[in-house]
Amino acid sequence: MEFFDLQEIRIIDIIDVVLVAALMYYLYKLVKGTVAINIFVGIVIMYGIWRLTVFLDMLLLSRILGGFLGVGMVALVIVFQQEIRKFLLMIGSTNFSARKRMLQRFNLFADEELQTNIPAIIGACGKMSRSQTGAIIVLKRNNSLEFVKTSGDRMNAEVNQPIIESIFYKNSPLHDGAILIEDNMITATRVILPVSNEKKIPQRFGLRHRAALGITEKSDAVCIVVSEENGQISYLKEGDFVLFEGLDELQRLLEKDLSL
Template identity: 70%
Template sequence: MELLDIRIIDIVDIVLVALLLYYIYKLVKGTVAINIFIGIVIIYGVWKLTELLEMELFSKILGGFLGVGMFALIVVFQQEIRRFLLMLGSTNFSARKKFIKQFRLLSKENEVSTNVAAIVKACKKMGESKTGVLIVIEKNNSLDFVKNTGDKMNVEVNLPILESIFYKNSPLHDGAIIIEENFITATRVILPVSNDLKIPSRFGLRHRAAISITEKTDAISLVVSEENGQISYLKDGDFVHFENLEELHNLIENDLS
């Protein structure tokens, strides 16, 4: 085949592969899995190079390693695969639109519509009064499968609303709230609780629920402890305690964008 003998379907094929690799990168970016992903890409590149150079023995070894390694990758990337399938199977149209936006390679970062300042300020005030808080902010993966366990709501995010929901005598206090864009879409949501034995025993059900939902989806979560008022930020099943609220604000905005 001549160099310029390229069909339109070949171009479509290349673009689809590029989009797939880009999205996989976006999916694992910022997680431990990114190092594994880069390693796989390097091994694959070396394998193709050895095939081109007709290094048969080395090529067969690398090819066999990649073939067997596919089963191991399913285990290593099980959380990312779960998120990807949840996104594809979502019945939430707004989540699908956000999924499509991920493929706009040349676009600038999405503007954050969520009132992050109000959320952080509410966590600060409720931390001072040692009021328990569990906030889950939806990103690309639909949270319909947990929203159905709570009470539906459609209220714009602001400080007074957040304080009234988590007020200790409020009937909406128990459980988590779900935030989509800049709206609270569910309250009193019952989240699945992680049974991971590696989680320190000092963390209660709020932290375990936040860990579980951020492991299963790409959502981010904020927890305020009833015991000491400490604010925790959770993403990909990992949590960080924050005292510097400006840093917390910037981190949330960066993750949502």
């Protein structure tokens, strides 16, 4: 018995399956490792039971479950508000500036983009880590960061290791708060960042890490934090900690993320 005819499969059907698979993959990435994954699995199970009751023509139970799932859509938006925000940011970050960078790689634009001096940033972070100097560095990617830049002091200095170290020197008037780096320029210091209310953050992480999580939740920026307590360097992206081994790997991560 034939279940389907291969000749009836259209190109649009294949595209449809690929897009659904990609959507499910990104949804899984967003909820992986969070409490939301358990809620998501529960919803899938409830939906499967509802479809089974409809198939078996169990009118009363199917109507109850159908009504519950219908009202539950509002609750889903509340429960998954952070994940939905990340998903929309991920889609919205594919903007004209990102496309321009892609075209520049193929030399379709005459002007060359100013590349961020990543070795200087990594060198400064390594030295501040050894001296246990607290620091928080925000690196802009595609989304505008004007909503936090206005909270700090404007600056227009090219990125280099001595400047970064001098800003976060403990007796410097500029060390309190974050610095904002756009392309290869330090554009603001003493920036006040939105603090994350995420409950899963371990207690050993302080206000700097919560602020780094907050800005990476509300934008596609990446953030480096140097702990004042133990000198540990943390790298944050998309509202989560990114694990790495050593400064060389951190540099490769930055080069990759800032090229997107």
